[in-house]
Amino acid sequence: MFLQRSAATVARRAAVYPVIRRSFVASAIRRDVKNVEHHASISQKVKTFEEIRTEDDLLGPGAAPGSVPTDLDQSTGLERLEILGKMQGVDIFDMRPLDSSRKGTLDNPILVKSAGDEQYAGCTGSPADSHTVTWLGMSRERPIERCPECGSVYKMEYVGPQDDGHGHHDHHHGHEEPKTFADFVKPQYY
Structure with missing residues (x-):
């Protein structure tokens, strides 16, 4: 009887008070001054909308190590072009x-x-x-x-x-558009 009570008491206490408690641990990050200066110079090289000339200009610089990147830091391609355009007040995709x-x-x-x-x-x-x-x-x-x-x-x-550079202007590798009712309407009914 004594063992049954003590096992039930220990089980109850274990649920309320865990045997191993987690301690709060903080870690310090060592930052190299040269590395921070290098990434600061990269973030200053963000091109404006007017400076975009090639696809290589649409690559973001990335975020500095240890920081959370913004959309401007990590966006590439059309998304980057849209963000840079919005910063200049230009609606790239004409979303009106x-x-x-x-x-x-x-x-x-x-x-x-x-x-x-x-x-x-x-x-x-x-x-x-x-x-x-x-x-x-x-x-x-x-x-x-x-x-x-x-x-x-x-x-x-x-x-x-006007030219996509692939030599096939309107045909996409033999893909033919499916016929609809409009294909069977006589031209005089247009």
């Missing part, structure tokens, strides 16, 4: 909403600029939010799309480079 004050027509479509071979646009109707978002896909081969909900017409305006 499309014109929803009118419905686009075949004679006067709503223009959607694209630097790529295809672009998606979300139509919410006119006036804005008249219907749920309907996503329309446009490409260089088929730049005009009509919203099935409201009938608004959108046209992709290609603003990217």
